Amino acid sequence: MSKTFSQSDVASHNKPDDLYIVVDEDVYDLTKFQDEHPGGKKILTRVAGKDASKQFWKYHNEGILKKFKPKLLVGSLDSKKQAAPPTPPATPPPAKEVVEPSAESGTVAAMPAQETITIQDTFGDLVPYADPSWYQSYHSPYFNETHAALREEIREWVTNEIEPNVGEWDEARKVPDDIYKQMGTRGYLAGLMGVHYPTQYTDNRVKSVTPEKWDLFHEMLLTDELSRAASGGFVWNVIGGFGIGCPPLVKFGKKPLVERILPGILNGDKRICLAITEPDAGSDVANLTCEAKLSEDGKHYIVNGEKKWITNGIWCDYFTTAVRTGKEGMNGVSVLLIERSAGGVSTRKMDCQGVWSSGTTYITFEDVKVPVENLIGKENQGFKVIMTNFNHERIGIIIQCIRFSRVCYEESVKYAHKRRTFGKKLIDHPVIRMKLAHMARQIEASYSWLENLIYQCSKMGETEAMLRLGGAIASLKAQATITFEFCAREASQIFGGLSYSRGGQGGKVERLYRDVRAYAIPGGSEEIMLDLSMRQSLKVGKAIGMKL
Numbered sequence: 001m002s003k004t005f006s007q008s009d010v011a012s013h014n015k016p017d018d019l020y021i022v023v024d025e026d027v028y029d030l031t032k033f034q035d036e037h038p039g040g041k042k043i044l045t046r047v048a049g050k051d052a053s054k055q056f057w058k059y060h061n062e063g064i065l066k067k068f069k070p071k072l073l074v075g076s077l078d079s080k081k082q083a084a085p086p087t088p089p090a091t092p093p094p095a096k097e098v099v100e101p102s103a104e105s106g107t108v109a110a111m112p113a114q115e116t117i118t119i120q121d122t123f124g125d126l127v128p129y130a131d132p133s134w135y136q137s138y139h140s141p142y143f144n145e146t147h148a149a150l151r152e153e154i155r156e157w158v159t160n161e162i163e164p165n166v167g168e169w170d171e172a173r174k175v176p177d178d179i180y181k182q183m184g185t186r187g188y189l190a191g192l193m194g195v196h197y198p199t200q201y202t203d204n205r206v207k208s209v210t211p212e213k214w215d216l217f218h219e220m221l222l223t224d225e226l227s228r229a230a231s232g233g234f235v236w237n238v239i240g241g242f243g244i245g246c247p248p249l250v251k252f253g254k255k256p257l258v259e260r261i262l263p264g265i266l267n268g269d270k271r272i273c274l275a276i277t278e279p280d281a282g283s284d285v286a287n288l289t290c291e292a293k294l295s296e297d298g299k300h301y302i303v304n305g306e307k308k309w310i311t312n313g314i315w316c317d318y319f320t321t322a323v324r325t326g327k328e329g330m331n332g333v334s335v336l337l338i339e340r341s342a343g344g345v346s347t348r349k350m351d352c353q354g355v356w357s358s359g360t361t362y363i364t365f366e367d368v369k370v371p372v373e374n375l376i377g378k379e380n381q382g383f384k385v386i387m388t389n390f391n392h393e394r395i396g397i398i399i400q401c402i403r404f405s406r407v408c409y410e411e412s413v414k415y416a417h418k419r420r421t422f423g424k425k426l427i428d429h430p431v432i433r434m435k436l437a438h439m440a441r442q443i444e445a446s447y448s449w450l451e452n453l454i455y456q457c458s459k460m461g462e463t464e465a466m467l468r469l470g471g472a473i474a475s476l477k478a479q480a481t482i483t484f485e486f487c488a489r490e491a492s493q494i495f496g497g498l499s500y501s502r503g504g505q506g507g508k509v510e511r512l513y514r515d516v517r518a519y520a521i522p523g524g525s526e527e528i529m530l531d532l533s534m535r536q537s538l539k540v541g542k543a544i545g546m547k548l
């Protein structure tokens, strides 16, 4: 039970063998903790029995209290106001939306026909540009109450159960299995495939949004809020393999295969990833060599070859794999769903610069017997499956990079308001404000383009989107990774040494800095993306009658 203390009660606990301190009117017993305090014992002795709020906030961020409070809190000062009882939620305004009947699984999730609703409430810490502008009551044509409700649901989960732990998970190179399972039971996995919410394959539902209302902006919001945890390793662990490995199965897989394996995947019991890249074939997918030969009886493909840098591979039961079934080039490529249980699949964890908890994997397939029923799409027409998937993958990368950029920026703004150099707070130095301004302008420009492209995706069919939006999405992917790299660097300059050492106040920036290359290279490197963006956009321009 939490106790109430007077100032003089606390003051009597002022010795090394009986050491209390006050932070923000809460009382902490540090008697045992002082020996393990990373900042040293002596510094705590100096504030024993006193209000140490000022000193505490100088050296730590909010995450520390969240993590240690349950262990160290013994009560509060009698001067502390009791928290007001939670106010009952306001009655939601009458629904203005007209929701279209849900479409077949496998089709793109269109925007429900609706009047746009202005969200007047503010949300979050209200640091300008640290969240999308509709969080700060800007008008938006894209978001309504269901998005606001989802935003709140995910933020609560991420703030309380994810963010305080991602540092440890990163170091341990693993996110607990229970978290992945929760991604299933909370209904999040089912909502991340760029298709209508597949109610026929799962009983899991997202608490705050009904399946009929689920659209691409909910999907974007989910990835965005998960990324606030500030760990590419975490995000890739929970959606990296699934988000790119599962959509091809759902969109192009045969019904019996989908019915057999999808429910287990959506439940978070089984894991799936995408295996395309090889030691010698990355963006030039048409050159891949992992081969699949049809058996004499025509019932199986026999797969032999290697895949490299495959996200989540070590934990996966299923591999959506690009293989060569025909002649050289793009017209000899097919996609197979390979099951680990078939035997002949070996996976080895790779040691990489960043995204440590994502499980980057090297895979070897040796005479793996894959039933022909596991062909995804048509034989030798796998290139279309792969290309369609790229848009979804790249949009995921864009969302994550923009949020990571916001995190770098937000951490910098907060730190700049407490750190003093040369007699002033950092925020009072024009050179620091200049850095923040350059971060913010790139974040906001990229995000507005993202919203526009998500909206276009929701209006166009899959093939039209692949042809018409491929160029713009590629360009924005490059824009987002360049912005992320810029923001990580500038944030690191603002934090100085604190973002060079791991953990502590600069911990998020240090971790994200390490993750930058994991975004700039996979899913199409910046160079490939920028070149593709022009080639593809000019092709579209020509098709619609561009005049030169």
Ligand code: HEM
Pocket: 021, 023, 028, 030, 037, 038, 039, 040, 043, 044, 047, 052, 055, 056, 059, 060, 061, 064, 065, 068, 072, 503, 504, 505
């Ligand atoms: C509830 C009480 C406290 C807890 C749970 C705590 C915990 C921690 C932790 C986990 C770190 C490692 C760095 C990090 O993760 O941020 C740290 C570092 C540090 N702490 Fe504390 N601390 C407490 C109180 C204090 C107080 C009252 C002071 C000062 C009077 C202090 C001074 C420091 C310093 C100087 C560092 C090293 C900072 C650095 O490496 O830049 N701590 N503390």
